[in-house]
Amino acid sequence: MVILNKRARHEYHILETYEAGMILTGPEVKSLRAGQANLKEAYCVIRNEKLLLIGCHISPYKPASRNNPVDPARTRELLLHKKELNKLMGKLKEQGLALVPLKVYFNARGYAKIEIGLGRGKKLYDKRQASKERDVKRDLQRRYKM
Secondary structure (H helix, E strand, O other): OOOEHHHHHHHEEEEEEEEEEEEEOOHHHHHOOOOOOEOOOOOOEOOOOOOEEOOOOEEOOOHHHHHOOOOOOOEEEOOOOOOOOHHHHHHHOOOOOOEOOOOEEEEEOEEEEEEEEEEEEEOOOHHHHHHHHHHHHHHHHHHHOO
16 A cells, blocks of 8 residues: 655655655554555654654544544654764755655555655746646657557
């Protein structure tokens, strides 16, 4: 099961991507497996040498929500190697760069992973150009399909 943040690639030029682990509770993992998460408003920050995911909404798992109520939009800690974290901290000092969550998925071992992109915000004309290219590509595919 993959949960995508479609808006991220529309709003940012993604320069680099990183794979990070997530610290979750049991019911949150079950909700992720059911595809009940939203990354639209989510973003990442580094505080006290920890990488945090803020604004990711993981809906409560119904059978477990009565016993263990957990805030669906709580701040979650992400796991990265120290070298990668230091490298990101250095790059984030540049003006205009941001950490954006791109997708949440489960790897081959069954662990929940999140792909984070280091991105620079797009200007309006960049967005127009991207949508124009997408439209041309669709038209060409339609013509060759017939």
